[in-house]
Amino acid sequence: MMIISFLNQKGGVGKTTLSVNVAARLAAQGQKVLLVDADKQGSASTWASLREETPFQVVSMARDNLAKDVLKLAADYEATVIDGPPHAEGIARACIIASDFVALPIEPSGLSTWASDLTVRQVGEAQAFKESIKCGFVVSRKIGNTVIGREIRSMASEAGIPLLNAEIEQRVAYAESLTMGKTIFEWSPTGAAAKEITTLTDEIIQHVQEELRDSAATQAARA
Numbered sequence: 001m002m003i004i005s006f007l008n009q010k011g012g013v014g015k016t017t018l019s020v021n022v023a024a025r026l027a028a029q030g031q032k033v034l035l036v037d038a039d040k041q042g043s044a045s046t047w048a049s050l051r052e053e054t055p056f057q058v059v060s061m062a063r064d065n066l067a068k069d070v071l072k073l074a075a076d077y078e079a080t081v082i083d084g085p086p087h088a089e090g091i092a093r094a095c096i097i098a099s100d101f102v103a104l105p106i107e108p109s110g111l112s113t114w115a116s117d118l119t120v121r122q123v124g125e126a127q128a129f130k131e132s133i134k135c136g137f138v139v140s141r142k143i144g145n146t147v148i149g150r151e152i153r154s155m156a157s158e159a160g161i162p163l164l165n166a167e168i169e170q171r172v173a174y175a176e177s178l179t180m181g182k183t184i185f186e187w188s189p190t191g192a193a194a195k196e197i198t199t200l201t202d203e204i205i206q207h208v209q210e211e212l213r214d215s216a217a218t219q220a221a222r223a
């Protein structure tokens, strides 16, 4: 069982787009997947309502004390993805606590400020008492040849959060598919966007598995 959340206090950075499509990718791998819509705006639920069937279960749960209930629900699934809310500190904190991996989508244009953002701080606070929470910045809505340079990587590491290698470009297919109630794999299965989501999902899974191995080793050492 693993729980992955997409969080950033900032609006419109791609949390819902990535949540829906990463959930779709996990489901396509044959996993039983739950998507938790933790945003009162209900974008992920609206997406689901445009369809007759979804490739994964979608539940809406947007409250400050959602962590326990998410963990309980997640026990019946192999993977749970949480679509986090913007501008909702309490809910975001609950999402972090419930997570094995917190992905923070960031737009390259907002680079001057993200390293000191509230969400980054919240992840740090949560890690102080649940060390096993892993996290990573995900470059999202990257425009064409924007260079994600060394400076940005060092800013990320100063924030104590690694920058994932997978990058998500600004692509019409993401916006169109979401609006039409489709996953990127249904919309354009062989397109560049589908490849990006696959790469991102694989990288996140790798991080989660590393953590599982680490904590198993720690437990074995203690025993």
Ligand SMILES: Nc1ncnc2c1ncn2[C@@H]1O[C@H](COP(=O)(O)OP(=O)(O)OP(=O)(O)O)[C@@H](O)[C@H]1O
Pocket: 010, 011, 012, 013, 014, 015, 016, 017, 018, 039, 041, 043, 084, 085, 086, 140, 141, 142, 168, 169, 170, 171, 172, 173, 174, 175, 176, 178
């Ligand atoms: N990589 C992308 N390429 C093109 N459009 C994108 C991309 N990511 C997101 N968008 C579009 O930008 C808008 C905001 O994206 P999305 O809803 O995923 O962000 P969000 O972080 O969930 O926003 P909110 O904070 O309001 O929940 C949507 O119209 C979406 O289609």
Ligand SMILES: [Mg+2]
Pocket: 015, 016, 017, 039, 043, 083, 084
């Ligand atoms: Mg959203």
